[in-house]
Amino acid sequence: DVKVTQSSRYLVKRTGEKVFLECVQDMDHENMFWYRQDPGLGLRLIYFSYDVKMKEKGDIPEGYSVSREKKERFSLILESASTNQTSMYLCASSLDRWVYGYTFGSGTRLTVV
C-alpha cells in the first residue's frame, strides 16, 4: 500500500515564524499535492508538483511556497505564519489523480498563535 507520511500531527507556531510541513511518499509517485481543509470550505489546493524541482500554484498559493528536491519528498513552507493559516494541512500523492484518485497523509493540524 502507498504510504504518505506527514512529519507532524499537531504543530503550534507563533505569528511570523517560518514553518515547514514535510511530506514523504514511498511509492515513487511523480505527483504530489498540498491541500488545506477548513470547516465549511472543504479542501482547497495550495500547490502541486508533477516532478522533481517542479511546482505549480493551486487555488490558494498566497502566503505559501513549496520545495521538491527529491521525488519522494514535498515540503510546504509558510514564509511568515499568520493566524489565518491555522488549518488542517493534507498532503497527497497520486500515480494519476484523474484516473486513480489521491492517497492522503494523516494531516497536520497547524495552529498559529
Next chain:
Amino acid sequence: SQQGEEDPQALSIQEGENATMNCSYKTSINNLQWYRQNSGRGLVHLILIRSNEREKHSGRLRVTLDTSKKSSSLLITASRAADTASYFCATVSTGNQFYFGTGTSLTVIP
C-alpha cells in the same frame, strides 16, 4: 462554484441501517470519486465511477451516477459504528479540473 455539493450535511443512523448520501455537481465530468475521512485524519479513497458507468459496487458500498441530473449517490449498507466519518465526493471535470465537495458527516449509533 464547480464543487460537488453533498447532501445531507449531516446524517445520523442506527447501526445496521443503510446510509445514503448524495453529491450534485455543475460541470461535465470524466469521473467522480468518493472519499472517507475519519475525524482528524486524512482522506481515504473509496471508489471511482467513470462518466460512462451508472453503478459501481465495492463491498458494502454502492455508488450510482446520473450524468443527466449531474448527481451521484453513495449507499453504505448494513452500517457499522466504524463507518462513522465524513464522506466527500470529488469531481474530475472534462476540463481536468478536480474539486472536492464539503462533505457529509455520518454518525452511526451502536
